[in-house]
Each structure stands twice: as structure tokens, then as C-alpha cells.
Amino acid sequence: MRRQAKIARLCRSGRQIAMDKKDIRALLSVYRADELSADDPRFEEARKEAESDPDIARWWAREQELDRIIGEKLQSTPVPAELKAKLMRKNEVAFPTRPTWARKITLLAAAIVLLAVLFSSWRGPFQPAVSLADYRDEMVGFVKVQPSLELETKQMPRIKEFLEKSGAPMPAAMPKKLEEMEPVGCRTLRFRGKNVSLICFKRREGKLLHLLVVDRAALSRLPRRGAREYATQGEWMTATWTEGNQAYLMTVQGDRATLDRYLGTS
């Protein structure tokens, strides 16, 4: 508590009081490195300490990296697919209102009907309930932060062998361009109870291309056979298609033209 009180005094006064490493770390952890507060002399002092002390510099770099990862994960939280359409229909939107008794009874009746419909259409635990948008959000959120690979190899046969042993789906038909590219490695994931294969390829620019394969029964709202669905996720472009019983998601950091180069459509 004494240390906290000292930092609190520093906060209020802005006076130059010698800080120990713990004080400096506490102070630096609150600030973003790219948003310096010019009117805050304490931060400047702590930053100078970080520049002259390699331990603190390393610690602060790790802190910022962790904050970046947490932020990216938060920003990959799926958003309901229908929300945007609802918002766009601004004149028709049923905005939340304080429920009256009549409204409550209507809502209850509607809920009972909905439950009855859901119950009558229940086909067991393998009912695809997850939309493509959810899957895409989560997978892109995952690859954005450079996932560690379970197998690093340039040899596709070894990747196939690894995926087969792991019980994860092996891509039955990859785009021709990918077959000519050098893989970096692969890993397996679980998505809502289903196995997903992730294979990473090295692009000419030095960046990676990610191909994710999952059983198509795991997802709903997939593009029709022979069609591709493109979608952006921030700086990432994705293409999704189906082939046989598998759903493919390919993603790169870049625009659609970049992705099309690897899909063989440009």
C-alpha cells in the first residue's frame, strides 16, 4: 500500500520522486506506447528508465505484446450476422421497449411456440448450429496472432501423415497454386467439438497463407457448391468454399486480388 500511495502522490503532484523498478512497471503497464501523454512527466520518466534498463525494456515489450494479443482476441468476438441488417432497416427496427403485461404474455406465447418448433426439429447433437461467420471470425482471430504450429515441415506428405494420425481432416482437393507452394507446417484445432486442420504456406512476400479445413457438417450457411464467398476481417481477406464433405477457408493478410492469386482466379 505504501508503494501505491507513493505512485498516487506522483500522480497528483507530478514531482520527480525516485521510482523503483516495481513502480516503473506499474506505471508503464497503464500506458500505451503509441499514445504518449505529453502532459504527464511521470510517464516520460518511466519511459526513460525503460530505455536505459534492458530488463524493463524487455518486460515492457512483452507487456505490450500481451495487450495486443488480448485486444485482438476481444476484437475477434463474433457479432450476430443479422444485427447489421437489422440496423440498416432503421425505420423498421423493433427497438427494445419497456415490456407491458400484454407484451410479456405475447412474448411468452412466442417463446413457447419457438421452443415447440425447435424441439420438433431437433435432430440430435450434430445439428449444425454454427454459422460460417462465427467460424470465420474465430479462425481469423486465431491465425492473426501467429499461432504456434504442432508440426513444422516443408514436406506436404509429412503434413498429410500428421493430420491423418491426429484424426483431423486432410484437404481432399487443394487449389492448384497451393500445391506448387512450400508449406511451413500445420496444427490441429477444435471448433465447437469438430476437428479443424490448419496448414500454413509461405508466400513470396514472406508472409503466410493459411488454409483451414473442417467437415462441412460443422457449419451452416455455407456457399453453394462451386461458389466462393469472400469476406474481410480487418486487414485479412478470406475465401470460403466447399468441396465434397469439406469446407475450406483460405485467408491472407491483404486484399482480394492477393488472395485470388493463390486461388488461381487471377
Added chain:
Amino acid sequence: MADIDFERLVEDFYMPLYRFGLSLSRKESDASDLTQHTFHTWAAKGHQLRDPAKVKTWLFTTLYREFLAKKRYAERFLEAEADSQFIEPLHVESSVVDTLDAAIVLNALQMLEDRYRAPVTLFYMNQHSYREIAEILEIPIGTVMSRISRGKAELRQRLSDAAAGEDRKVVPLREADRNG
């Protein structure tokens, strides 16, 4: 103020607003309601905003006010802070970082105390300066900083706890197999 295209506004902000709402309310349906209410309010009153640069802050403030109104927590948020206190957050092992996904992060955020949840969420959404966060939450900037400091420390603890025993949504297959 020059007309702001409604569709462009929705396009730019509905996702971060929904995520902020989800972190606050902990329920997807409430987050959707809060987002809709925010744009509904914009449609009705947005023309009163004189400074176009304030649109983003206005939207987040509107959502936050509606959340407070619904939860009747306003009085609690008006309590004075005991002191401006910064604390060093817990070190998080790289093995824990590797296991993080959107669901774990959101769940840990939603478990934070109310007073920390909003500023820490806005901090990690990385769309607002500290000054804007203070404007959105209508609290002094010093209070924002101390809440972010304490909230981050609490979040780190919860992420570490989650990694130690969480039944994860996306996990390496081998780990999943080990867990049965």
C-alpha cells in the same frame, strides 16, 4: 453539422459497439438491444451533435448510458475513487498466452467488477484515447487510469486461472484428447 451517412456509420461502428455492449451486459441479446438503441438514438438525436469528430465518442457514451440506465448502477459509478492507484499486473506465462481465444478473453472481461469492466474493455478495443474513454464513461481521466491499472491486473489473474482449468472452445487437438 454535415449529414453523416447512416449506413457508413453502422458499417464502421456496429461491431465495436456490440462487443462493448457484450462485455458490459454479458448477454448477446442485451448487447444487440444496446447497439440497436444506440443507433435508434442517433437516428432521432444525432443531428444535434455539432462536432463530427465526436461521433464515435457520442455513440459509445450513448450505449454506456443506456447500459447504466437499464442496470440502475449509476449511483455506484458516481462513487469517488479512494485513490489513484496503479499496480503492476501479474506476469502471464507464454503457455497461457498460447491458449487464449476470443471466448476466454471475453469471459474473463465479463467477470471483472463493473467499475473496471468498461474502461478495460475500451482500452483493449484500442479505438479510443484515454481522454475519449474518460468522456465516454464520464469520469476523470485519473480515475480511468487507475481503473485500467486495477482492471488489467484482475484480468490477468482471471486469464491465468482460466488457462489453468478452462474447458476451452478452441484447443489443440492433442490437448483436447488428453482431456478426454
